[in-house]
Amino acid sequence: MGQHLPLVGAGRPGAELTVGQDGATIRRSVLPGGVRVLTEQMPGLRSATVGAWVGVGSRDETDGHHGSTHFLEHLLFKGTSRRTALDIAEAFDAVGGEANAATGKEHTCYYARVLDEDLPMAVDVIGDMVTSARLDADELETERGVILEEIAMTEDDPGEVVHEQIAAAVLGTHPLGRPIGGTPDTIRAVPRDAVVEHYRWHYRPSTLVVAAAGGVDHDRLVAQVGDALVAGGWDLDPDGVPRDRRPGVPESDGVPTEGVxxxxxxxxxxxxxxxxxxxxxxxxxxxxxxxxxxxxxxxxxxxxxxxxxxxxxxxxxxxxxxxxxxxxxxxxxxxxxxxxxxxxxxxxxxxxxxxxxxxxxxxxxxxxxxxxxxxxxxxxxxxxxxxxxxxxxxxxxxxxxxxxxxxxxxxxxxxxxxxxxxxxxxxxxxxxxxxxxxxxxx
Incomplete structure (x- = not known):
């Protein structure tokens, strides 16, 4: 059957837990600073998918920052101190890889699927994006327009509208009731300073989880992740620990007591x-x-x-x-x-x-x-x-x-x-x- 893995808070930094599962091997390490790295090695696979999961979603936005999480999903592809937006795109296109990102209500993920031999490149590029996004003012204004078009596209889809509206109706003013991508008003209103502040506060070692599956070697990936984060200027404090799962907000906080x-x-x-x-x-x-x-x-x-x-x-x-x-x-x-x-x-x-x-x-x-x-x-x-x-x-x-x-x-x-x-x-x-x-x- 394999070994059950307790994850959050398990082990000291650097500790590893292993489990065998249907021919695959799962391993987990906690790096200095609290960065967690999990891998699932799948025998015989020549490709791998790697994702940088940041434990921040739309529910974590505070007043004046609404829409910042989705903004960052776009802006991290727009260049770093070492790469332009074209450099990022070409890095994956040149090896036939795929790269994308997704924002949720509780996390944001930047991921790529590449050949196993190109995994070091993918880790380096995604690590660069997560640690060293430039968040250029001109690019932000360009993406403001792109996001407004994305919201307009969603508004034209009645299936999307009904699901967003039922969340708002059932959950009320609870943070989970807000749309993930923000609203036209919040996207127009959020200033660059708020987006930068949101980035600096939430994108840190204690909130980062790097997960990879496929043709991946755990020890090599751990080393590659550490190198990428150090190259990006992150301080991997040996005493840092992972941020625990959010305890959850009581259902009564902002949730209507009657149906609408x-x-x-x-x-x-x-x-x-x-x-x-x-x-x-x-x-x-x-x-x-x-x-x-x-x-x-x-x-x-x-x-x-x-x-x-x-x-x-x-x-x-x-x-x-x-x-x-x-x-x-x-x-x-x-x-x-x-x-x-x-x-x-x-x-x-x-x-x-x-x-x-x-x-x-x-x-x-x-x-x-x-x-x-x-x-x-x-x-x-x-x-x-x-x-x-x-x-x-x-x-x-x-x-x-x-x-x-x-x-x-x-x-x-x-x-x-x-x-x-x-x-x-x-x-x-x-x-x-x-x-x-x-x-x-x-």
């Missing part, structure tokens, strides 16, 4: 509707029961929502349930896209399926089928180095532990029908919000 209803006008052919409520935090012990609940309720073509709303009644093309877990808080929702005239009917059907699950639970056949679906999806989802790299980074920054594949499968298989029914009853009892996006009022 919101209708957003968009001139589109199809309406999008989400029914949402607070869900489970990322570390809640019931998160495995939640995966089974989602599989039964709205996780595939055999799910109750899909069968009732699409297959039996033909009322929607797409319908599903979803769960998002964060530190101290989560979001749970039911989605459908349908003809505007059928929104109320489809909304009632989605709610009815959740309430029936809460009242009557699931059958043994549904439990068996969902466990098989989740087990197969978990294994298939770890077939590439990118997904394994992401699992390492998320485990370190969000979960605080790394389960082996066998352990994860065992936790899924341990879920009972009573676990699912009790969780469904809990979710069904919570304040419920509804957001509709479509040509209403025309």
């Amino acid at each position: 209803e919101l209708t957003v006008h968009r001139h589109v052919e199809q309406a999008n509707v989400v029914v949402g409520t607070t869900g489970l935090s990322a570390t809640d012990d019931r998160r495995f029961a939640m995966t089974v609940l989602n599989a039964v309720l709205g996780g595939g073509m055999s799910s109750r929502m899909f069968q009732e709303i699409r297959e039996k009644r033909g009322l929607a093309y797409a319908t599903y349930s979803f769960s998002q877990g964060h530190g101290g808080l989560g979001l749970f929702g039911l989605y459908a896209g349908c003809t505007p005239a059928r929104v109320d009917e489809v909304t009632a059907l989605m709610v009815a399926e959740l309430e029936q699950l809460a009242d009557g639970g699931i059958t043994d056949a549904e439990l068996e089928r969902s466990v098989g679906q989740l087990s197969g999806g978990l294994v298939l989802g770890l077939e590439d180095s990118g997904s394994r790299m992401s699992r390492l980074g998320r485990s370190e920054l969000v979960l605080g532990e790394l389960m082996t594949l066998d352990e994860s499968l065992a936790r899924i298989r341990a879920v009972t029908a009573d676990d699912v029914r009790e969780l469904a009853a809990d979710l069904a009892s919570r304040p419920r919000s509804v957001v509709r996006v479509g040509p209403f009022g025309e």
